[in-house]
Amino acid sequence: MNWKSFLANHHSLRRKWFHPLISVVVAVSLCLTTSLPGKAFDIRSLLFQGIQIIQMSNLSDRQEVDLGKQMNQQLQSGDIKFSRNSQINRYVDKIGQRLVANSDRPDLPFTFQVVEDDSINAFATLGGYVYVHTGLMKAAENEAELASVIAHEIGHITGKHLVQQMRQRALANGVTSAAGLDRNAAVGIGLELALNRPRSRKDEFDADNRGLRTLTEAGYAPAGMVSFMRKLMQKGGSMPTFLSTHPGTGDRINALQSAINAQASNQRDGLDNVAYRANIRPIL
Numbered sequence: 001m002n003w004k005s006f007l008a009n010h011h012s013l014r015r016k017w018f019h020p021l022i023s024v025v026v027a028v029s030l031c032l033t034t035s036l037p038g039k040a041f042d043i044r045s046l047l048f049q050g051i052q053i054i055q056m057s058n059l060s061d062r063q064e065v066d067l068g069k070q071m072n073q074q075l076q077s078g079d080i081k082f083s084r085n086s087q088i089n090r091y092v093d094k095i096g097q098r099l100v101a102n103s104d105r106p107d108l109p110f111t112f113q114v115v116e117d118d119s120i121n122a123f124a125t126l127g128g129y130v131y132v133h134t135g136l137m138k139a140a141e142n143e144a145e146l147a148s149v150i151a152h153e154i155g156h157i158t159g160k161h162l163v164q165q166m167r168q169r170a171l172a173n174g175v176t177s178a179a180g181l182d183r184n185a186a187v188g189i190g191l192e193l194a195l196n197r198p199r200s201r202k203d204e205f206d207a208d209n210r211g212l213r214t215l216t217e218a219g220y221a222p223a224g225m226v227s228f229m230r231k232l233m234q235k236g237g238s239m240p241t242f243l244s245t246h247p248g249t250g251d252r253i254n255a256l257q258s259a260i261n262a263q264a265s266n267q268r269d270g271l272d273n274v275a276y277r278a279n280i281r282p283i284l
Contacts, residue, residue, distance in 0.1 A: 059163055061108060061127075068127025070187050071194070072111070075131075083114035083134065085282050092132055092150070095143065099151050100128075102217035104158040104210060112150070120232065124153040125194045126162055134283045139232065143279070144224025144270030148215055151225070155210030161203040165193050208252055212259055220270040222260045229253050 059067075076082065083089060089112075096112035110128035118135040125131075130153045132146075140146040156162065166189050208225075216222045233249050270276075277284070 059160075064160075064163065065109060065127035067183070067186055067190065068111075068125050068129040070183070071125045071191050072113075072129050074187065074191060081116040083116050083283075085114070088114050088134075088137075088280065088282050091279050092137075092146075095147050096130060096150050096154070099147060099154055099214050099218050103151075103154050103214045108157070110154070110157075122149050122153050123194055124156050124162070125190060126157070128157060130154065130157070137280050137283060140228060140276070141231075142224065142271050142273050142276045144215075144221045145228035145231075146276070147218070147220045147270055148211065148225035148228055151211035151215040151218075151220075152207050153211075154214060155207035156203065158210055159203065159206050161207065162190060162193060165203075166190050169193060204252065205255060208256055209259065212256060216263065216267055219267050221268050222263070224270060226253055226256050226260065229256075 092114050093112045096110060100106055100108070100110045105128075108128045110130065112130050112132065114137070115131050115133050117133040118138075119133055120136045120139045121133045122136055123131050130150060132150065136149060137146060140149070166186060169189050170185070212222055212225055215225060229249055230253055233253075
């Protein structure tokens with residue numbers, strides 16, 4: 001190798017290492033200059049943070065799945081009791097995967113899990129992780145009604161609603177910088193929002209619209225979404241968690257009914273009450 005080639009290769013190598021190194025230094029510097037109330041970090045933890053910074057405004061699918069996986073691990077090691085019944089888990093996963101194939105993000109690796117809890121609830125985190133309570137499964141009269149709630153939660157994920165809320169919460173709490181958000185902080189904020197999400201009018205209507213479209217494309221009777229919401233409203237007492245948020249359920253029902261009336265769909269799948277009860281017999 002002549003000196004000209006050697007110098008050219010040496011210059012290229014320096015450039016290859018220079019930019020990543022600068023990125024880490026900038027991230028660490030931003031962490032040092034960002035005020036985190038009540039927390040102190042030594043330089044080693046800051047350096048470790050520097051290579052774990054998550055940019056919430058430009059989150060890749062892989063990063064989203066990784067964060068969702070870490071949140072799931074936290075939930076698994078917490079107080080939430082997950083169902084170990086293989087029949088029930090397979091049934092919910094079958095419905096979920098059918099819906100995912102007709103969603104706005106069919107390539108995202110969704111994971112559906114059943115939570116043993118009598119409250120009528122369902123929730124989602126990041127990267128395709130969806131959780132359904134046994135209480136909600138018992139409240140539904142048929143598969144179309146259950147599928148409508150799962151489709152709604154898929155709608156939150158495809159709309160990246162939690163990602164947006166995490167970024168807003170981090171900015172409001174002053175725990176993020178121009179570089180982004182530390183991974184562990186992101187997981188903590190994400191779980192708190194997923195379990196106690198202050199659902200906005202815009203997000204709920206968007207998840208309803210996405211869910212209705214997914215439900216219909218998957219071949220389920222779209223009326224299942226409206227019938228389930230209406231039935232829960234008529235029960236009285238405290239509203240289920242996934243409905244006890246702004247906007248009012250009545251407004252959501254009216255908007256969904258208008259959307260159903262406007263579409264030319266004859267889908268009727270999922271309305272067999274007897275077949276549904278047979279599928280969820282292990283939890284009855």
